[in-house]
Each structure stands twice: as structure tokens, then as C-alpha cells.
Amino acid sequence: MLSYEPGTTFAHALDPRTKLAFQAGFAVAAFAYTTPRGLAVLSVLALAALAAARRSPLAAAWDLRFAFPILLAAPLFEGLVVGPPWFSLARARFPALASYRVLLLLFVSAAYVYTTSARDSRAAIQWLVPGRPGRFLGLGIAVVFRFLPVLVADLQRARAAMRARLGTERSLAERIRIVTTAGLRRVDARADALSLALQARCVAWNPTLPRLGLGRRDAPVLALALVLALSPLL
Secondary structure: OOOOOOOOOOOOOOOHHHHHHHHHHHHHHHHHHHHHHHHHHHHHHHHHHHOOOOOHHHHHHHHHHHHHHHHHHHHHHHHHHOOOOOOOOOHHHHHHHHHHHHHHHHHHHHHHHEEEHHHHHHHHHHOOHHHHHHHHHHHHHHHHHHHHHHHHHHHHHHHHHHOOOOHHOOOOHHHHHHHHHHHHHHHHHHHHHHHHHHHHHHOOOOOOOOOOOOOHHHHHHHHHOOOOOHHHHH
16 A cells, blocks of 8 residues: 555655655656656666665556556557557657556655655645645645545455455446445544544644754755756757
């Protein structure tokens, strides 16, 4: 599951603002250089980000597996032609590069999620967006980071229960209906529990967040983020 994991890696020690800056610079470079050579260089950086989080690409790919059908659909549909040869590599080339670009962005984002707690993310967001909009956005991000993994775990349990009861013997539409219905019921129950928990804990609109501070490790990463962001102008 794509979620925060406490640790002492290089990426864990970075300031969350530094990691956000690297993601932004990486995205700018990825959209500016959607070419085989550019994506090859960016692939090295994406793998380096996962290595800094001590996460293997295969583990990250498994956590992101739900995005693969969408990434594969674009080049496949774009390459289809009516009549021989039925599939055009030339037409599918750019959609394939674009899908690979999105995959690299997902890898970098996964490294951020693995190494950044919800409180650190909220502190960084509220620093970047001052005032009430930043507090509202930070609170929303903190809730999503904590709530989404729980919902995914509920769906996985619903699927496991369905399989244990020979649900695999049913049609695909019926299996989807069962899992979706169970998931919606759990969403309602979780939402009520979350609302009660927030009230019981007197959730603060502007809580005391972790102090942010740049260190020596942040300097080279910030420099790299700046180079990536300005690379289209070079």
C-alpha cells in the first residue's frame, strides 16, 4: 500500500519543502523533454529518488499497479488503425512516451509519500500557501493521507471475504457490485467515525505543526530541483 513508512533514510531526513520542490522541477523537465533521451535521464533520477527512500522499483510498481491499465490504454488505442497493418507504431510512439513520463512522475511521488508524514506535508503546504486557504488545504491533505489507506484496506478485505465465499464463481459485474456496495458502506461508516473522532480530539484549525528547517542535505537536492525547473530555458 502506498503510505508513509517511518525510517532514517536520506529521503526521510530531507525537508518536505525540498521534496516538493524536487517533484515540481522533475515535472517541469518531464513535460519539456518527453523524448527517449530525456526520459532516459529522468528515469535515472526517478530510480535515485526511490533508492533514497530505500524502496525498490518493483515494490513501487506494485503499489501503483492500479494506474497501469490507464497508462497502457492510451498508446494501444492511439495506435489502432482501421485496416492493415491494424496498429501503427508511429501513432503510438508519443502516447507511449507520455505514459512512461507519467509513470516516472508517479515513482517520484511515491518516494515522497513513503518518506513524508501527513503532519510534515501539512506543515509544508501551509508554509507554501499562507493564510486560511493554506490551513484549509493542509487539513484536507492530512485527512486524505490518513483516510485513503484505510479505505483501500477495507476494499481489499471485502475482496478477500468475497473470494473466501466463492465469489469468484460469480460474473464480473456481480463481483464489482458486491465489492462496490461493501466499499460504499464502509466509506459511510468510516466517514461517521472520522467526524466523531475529529470532534472528540478537538481538531485544531491551526495546530502546532512540526518546525521546518533546511539542512546540508537539502542544498544539493534544491540545486537539482532548480536546474530541472530551469532546464527548458537552457
